C-alpha cells in the first residue's frame with residue numbers, strides 16, 4: 412500500500428478512577444496515537460507506552476522520538492505490501508516494541524479496511540465473542556477492594572485480577588476469596604517479589620488462584636522456573652515475554668503455565684500472533700492483557716482476542732471503566748455475561764471520533780512520505 416502520511420498525536424485524558432500497581436499510580440493518561448493515511452483510507456494505532464519507564468523501558472516520550480526519527484520515516488518510504496512486512500521494515504531498530512506496534516497495528520487496520528474484512532478475521536480470529544475479566548488496582552483498604560470486586564462481578568465480568576505487592580497480598584486475597592469461594596480469581600505482582608519470598612508466595616496456593624502474574628523480575632525466566640516448581644498456582648508471565656522466542660524459552664523451562672499477550676509488549680500483531688501460535692501448539696492457554704488503552708487500542712485487543720488460544724478471560728473490559736468519554740463510537744461495552752461481541756463489519760469495527768481527538772490533542776507531528784525522497 413502507498414502511504415501518504417503518518418500523523419503522530421499526543422492526547423491527555425484523565426482516567427475515571429486512578430489505577431495503582433506495585434510500580435505506581437496513574438491518574439491521567441498521555442495517549443500516543445499513530446494515524447496513517449494511505450489509499451484514501453485512515454488506519455489507527457495506539458502506542459501503549461506509559462508515562463514513566465516503570466512497566467517497561469519505553470515511555471510516551473521515547474516512543475515519540477523513535478517514531479518520528481526512525482520508524483515513521485522507515486515505514487513511510489517502504490510502502491508495505493502486507494502488514495506482516497512491518498517487523499522486517501523495523502528490524503534495524505532494536506527494542507522499542509510499543510512504538511513499533513503502534514505503526515504495525517495501524518497498517519493492519521488499513522489492510523482490513525482495504526480488503527473490506529473485519530480486522531479479527533484478517534488476524535485469523537475464530538471467536539464471535541470474547542470472555543472478559545477485569546484488572547483491579549491497589550485500593551486504599553480491603554473494604555474498598557471488596558466493594559469494587561462486588562461491583563465488577565455484578566457487571567458480569569468472568570474473572571477478577573487483583574494487583575498485589577508485598578504488604579498488600581495475603582489479607583486482601585483472603586478477604587476476597589472468603590467472600591467469593593468459587594469465582595475465577597488471579598493476582599498480578601508486576602515483578603514486586605524476589606526469590607527469597609518463595610515461602611511467602613507458597614501461601615498464595617490456599618486461595619486457589621487461576622494464576623499469579625509476573626511475581627519476579629521483568630526480564631527473568633530462570634528464577635520463575637524455580638519458583639513455579641514450588642507453587643501449585645500457575646505462574647503467568649507478562650513483562651518477561653517480548654517475542655515468540657521468549658514464549659518458547661519460558662514454556663520449555665516451565666517458567667509459566669499461562670501467557671499474557673499484549674500487542675504492544677511484543678511489538679505488534681505479527682509477533683502477537685506468533686506468540687499465540689507457539690503457545691497454542693504447546694497446549695499453553697493465553698489471554699489478552701491491557702495497558703489502560705483508549706478505544707483504539709481496545710478495539711485492536713478485541714480483534715486479537717478472537718484467536719483460538721485466547722481461552723481465558725482477558726483484561727479487555729468496557730470503555731466506561733476507564734474513560735468518561737471514549738474516542739471511538741460506539742464505546743466498548745460488555746454484556747451481563749461478561750462478553751464482548753467481536754465486530755463483524757470491515758476494519759476495526761468502531762468509528763474514530765476525530766473531533767474529540769482533535770480537542771484532546773496536545774501535540775501533533777506529521778511524517779510525509781514525500782519529504783523522505785531527498
Ligand code: OSB
Nearest residue numbers: 466546649700701702703704726
Ligand atoms: O501488568 O497487566 C499489567 C496496566 C498498566 C500496566 C500494566 C498492567 C496493567 C493492567 C491493567 O493490569 C489492564 C487494563 O485494564 O488495561
Ligand code: MG
Nearest residue numbers: 599624625649
Ligand atoms: Mg501484568
